[in-house]
Amino acid sequence: MEIPDILLTKLKEAKHISVLTGAGISAESGIxxxxxxxxxxxxxxxxELASIDxxxxxxxxxxxxxxxxxxxxxxxxxNSGHIALAELEKLFDAFYxxxxxxDRLHHRAGSKNVYELHxxxxxxxxxxxxxxxxxxxxxADNKLPVCSYxxxxxxxxxxxxxxxxxxxxxxxxxxSARTCDIFLSIGTSAEVFPAAALPITAKQNGAxxxxxxxxxxxxxxxxxxxxxxxxxxxxxLLLELFLKxxxxxxx
Ligand code: OAD
Numbered sequence: 001m002e003i004p005d006i007l008l009t010k011l012k013e014a015k016h017i018s019v020l021t022g023a024g025i026s027a028e029s030g031i032x033x034x035x036x037x038x039x040x041x042x043x044x045x046x047x048e049l050a051s052i053d054x055x056x057x058x059x060x061x062x063x064x065x066x067x068x069x070x071x072x073x074x075x076x077x078x079n080s081g082h083i084a085l086a087e088l089e090k091l092f093d094a095f096y097x098x099x100x101x102x103d104r105l106h107h108r109a110g111s112k113n114v115y116e117l118h119x120x121x122x123x124x125x126x127x128x129x130x131x132x133x134x135x136x137x138x139x140a141d142n143k144l145p146v147c148s149y150x151x152x153x154x155x156x157x158x159x160x161x162x163x164x165x166x167x168x169x170x171x172x173x174x175x176s177a178r179t180c181d182i183f184l185s186i187g188t189s190a191e192v193f194p195a196a197a198l199p200i201t202a203k204q205n206g207a208x209x210x211x212x213x214x215x216x217x218x219x220x221x222x223x224x225x226x227x228x229x230x231x232x233x234x235x236x237l238l239l240e241l242f243l244k245x246x247x248x249x250x251x
Pocket of ligand 1: 022024025027028033034035036039046050100101118159161186187188189190191192212213214229232
């Protein structure tokens, strides 16, 4: 894997870095992606498990599926890609990670400016009154719990198909994409909008846009640079080379 000097030069000059991550960055932590050949959507039906209609039709099944995924996320560890990204953040004044992932691995790796576009699987909220339950204290056992205030069904605090993204997070992501110097699109198929619009917005507004993905996506041709490799390998290498470059430049 070659990291071209132009990226190191641009990183050195950059003031504002905006990052979009997707399931691919957590693949090396053992968490399945969605659209790879063995991904979750090859085995499960997203409309049954990740939509309001699916929840209303079979809330127990949806709850169990998210409990199963939550256990995997909780038992997973951040990988070298998450950790390198958290280290990179320390080198810039403005460095924002907008993630489509619900696993909280960026937080656990030490990233500070993390914004969840699709919510997270760790917290829950009431389907009826919206009250948030940040801890697992609502969960008596693995069965679908009900809200202690209104009796409504508890659901995971994620964004399902057909639901709006948190508007404050989306606005911040859009504004960061418009004003950043460098945009990194990491481990995402760039298929799901509105998140997939962010790298396009960045490119249209003059950012240098880099994709990190072992596979070609529909965005690869638009990116200024496609680093074709696993994020757990590319990001640590990028960090190492940038630290060396910084040191040499300041001599
Ligand atoms: P996808 O499963 O669509 O895409 C994962 C991407 O990660 C693919 O392009 C892979 O090539 C890439 N990939 C695989 N292994 C990798 C590695 N080691 N390093 C880097 N990249 C790797 O996942 P997302 O783009 O995150 O939404 O999907 C977006 C949304 O669709 C998800 O947030 C989820 C899903 O439906 C909801 O559930 C609402």
